[in-house]
Amino acid sequence: VDLSSKIQNTQFKNLFLNASGIHCQSKKELEELMNDHYSGGLVTKSATPNSRFGNPLPRYHSLPAGSINSMGLPNEGFQFYLDYVTHSNIQKPTILSIAGMSKEEDLELLHQIQDSKYQGLTELNLSCPNVIGKPQMAYDFASSNQMLKEIFAFFKKPLGIKLPPYFDLVHFDKIAKILNQYPLSHVNTINSIGNGMWVDVEKESVVLKPKGGFGGIGGAIALPTALANVRALRQRLNASINIIGTGGVTSGKDAFAHVLCGANMVSIGTQLYEEGLGAFQRINNELIEIMKAKGYHSLDDFRGKLKEQ
Numbered sequence: 001v002d003l004s005s006k007i008q009n010t011q012f013k014n015l016f017l018n019a020s021g022i023h024c025q026s027k028k029e030l031e032e033l034m035n036d037h038y039s040g041g042l043v044t045k046s047a048t049p050n051s052r053f054g055n056p057l058p059r060y061h062s063l064p065a066g067s068i069n070s071m072g073l074p075n076e077g078f079q080f081y082l083d084y085v086t087h088s089n090i091q092k093p094t095i096l097s098i099a100g101m102s103k104e105e106d107l108e109l110l111h112q113i114q115d116s117k118y119q120g121l122t123e124l125n126l127s128c129p130n131v132i133g134k135p136q137m138a139y140d141f142a143s144s145n146q147m148l149k150e151i152f153a154f155f156k157k158p159l160g161i162k163l164p165p166y167f168d169l170v171h172f173d174k175i176a177k178i179l180n181q182y183p184l185s186h187v188n189t190i191n192s193i194g195n196g197m198w199v200d201v202e203k204e205s206v207v208l209k210p211k212g213g214f215g216g217i218g219g220a221i222a223l224p225t226a227l228a229n230v231r232a233l234r235q236r237l238n239a240s241i242n243i244i245g246t247g248g249v250t251s252g253k254d255a256f257a258h259v260l261c262g263a264n265m266v267s268i269g270t271q272l273y274e275e276g277l278g279a280f281q282r283i284n285n286e287l288i289e290i291m292k293a294k295g296y297h298s299l300d301d302f303r304g305k306l307k308e309q
């Protein structure tokens with residue numbers, strides 16, 4: 001059974017990635033992830049120009065079937081991550097994630113990447129739901145289109161986009177029509193489901209401090225939305241644009257479902273945070289067992305072949 005995957009011309013020994021933000025913020029986390037045998041690639045925490053503490057605590061809370069977070073983009077700053085992916089002992093392909101606080105900041109970070117010796121993949125996060133006062137750019141179709149036009153005027157290295165979930169088939173049509181105009185290496189869908197709410201009935205209180213308790217929803221409860229977004233975008237995007245499926249993966253079965261919907265690679269977020277790096281080995285092995293039982297030898301045997309009723 002072969003789990004090898006690729007995004008454009010970058011080969012990965014298996015399809016599993018950490019979701020940006022999970023186990024990828026500090027040097028220690030990055031080193032552990034880089035040396036982990038069961039993840040095929042490494043995605044960095046979305047970087048801003050300067051390091052940030054992020055939102056006040058508590059800003060993460062486990063839910064019965066997932067998580068809610070309002071981290072607020074805590075990170076070591078862009079230069080730290082650029083140095084890490086260009087200087088450290090690279091054992092696996094990397095995806096450098098960036099999230100400027102404005103279009104100007106995004107363009108500035110991309111110019112720095114373009115002018116650097118970094119040869120890996122880059123991912124522009126247009127979907128962070130937790131920066132106070134900052135909208136999720138990818139819900140503004142005109143601004144997203146304008147941003148991509150300005151980016152591809154100068155950026156020539158592989159670039160993907162991290163999208164928020166969409167909930168209307170017309171929105172899938174609109175965003176796909178925009179994305180198909182650009183030579184993207186990939187789309188990563190979904191980011192957390194923005195601005196959910198969890199209530200502690202005992203205390204009669206929200207569970208997160210920032211933003212009055214509103215936060216992004218992830219984990220098992222996000223799987224149906226994640227599968228819908230992977231499927232809808234695979235049906236609409238040019239074949240040249242690969243898809244990283246993110247959201248709700250807790251088992252080999254969930255990873256199988258993402259690939260069936262069209263995912264080229266699969267990210268693990270909440271489950272990785274809750275279980276630790278062992279999640280990669282477990283989910284890897286579960287997927288291999290499922291493929292063996294079904295007589296599949298490679299992911300291409302079933303990728304995107306979801307049947308309709």
Ligand SMILES: C=Cc1c(C(=O)O)[nH]c(=O)[nH]c1=O
Binds near residue numbers: 021099130131192
């Ligand atoms: C980069 C900020 C993000 C954050 C965050 O740092 O609050 N949380 C998410 O669930 N998704 C994000 O994209």
